[in-house]
Amino acid sequence: MKKNFIFLALMQFSFCFGLNFQDVYHNYLGKRAYEKGNFSQAKEKFSQLIVGTDKKDGRANFNLGDSYYKEKDYDKAIAQYNISLLDKDFVSRSFAQQNIGNSYFKQGDLEKAKKAYIEAIKEDPNNYQARLNLEIAQKAQQEQRKQQGKEGSQDNQDKQDGEKKENKEQNQQKNKDKKSSQEDEQKQKQSQEEKNQKKQDKDDKKQDVGKKDKQDDKKENKAQKREAIKKKMADKKIDKILEKEKMLRLKKSKQEGEVPASGKYW
16 A cells, blocks of 8 residues: 555656656665665666666766765765766765765775865865865874874884894804904914924924934944044054064074074064
8 A cells, every 4th residue: 555655656746847757766766775775776776767867867876876885886986976976957966076085085095085075065165074074084194194104114114124134144244254264264374384384394304314314324434433443453452462472582583593584474
């Protein structure tokens, strides 16, 4: 009974105002679905309404934009609100601009949201909600910039800390390389010193052997000289003994009247 009453009322309304009943009916069904939260059905009905009109009907595109907005499809919502603004006879232009600002705000584009709110206020200076939303967007943008400044400062600090850490690591690596180079030089120097010492020891050993040989030769020469002296002394003693014996024999021969043989006597 209620549906029949609504149907008759819509027919009477469209007849009185010279409107297309089909357009009025689709608009009614779309609003009803929207109020029940059935935004998918609302989109369908508002889209049918747009097809039935000149496609630039401000009211229908605005309502379709609201349906997209409720489904969080903000890009399509913005597109429909902008189409609604093409209708010069559309009376809710300020609200369309306001909802464009809301869509940008939801997307996090605060600069575009602010511009849309300003346009909404230009369309209707008495649009209090647009003024309030503009203040909220401005405060949110200030907070965003502060946060970005902090993040930028933190990024700079992190960058500086990173550069300090990198420089420290580079210095540590340089010191390590320098220490390693010094150690290598020390090892090479020590190795060279050991080689030089071995060579010196070898040379000293050769010198010691040469000295020993000379000393042995000297000792041998001394021994030979001593032997030669001893032999010479022995020969002298023998000669003295033989001479003495000869004299004794000669003396004895004289006493006995013997004549010694000529030549050397042994």
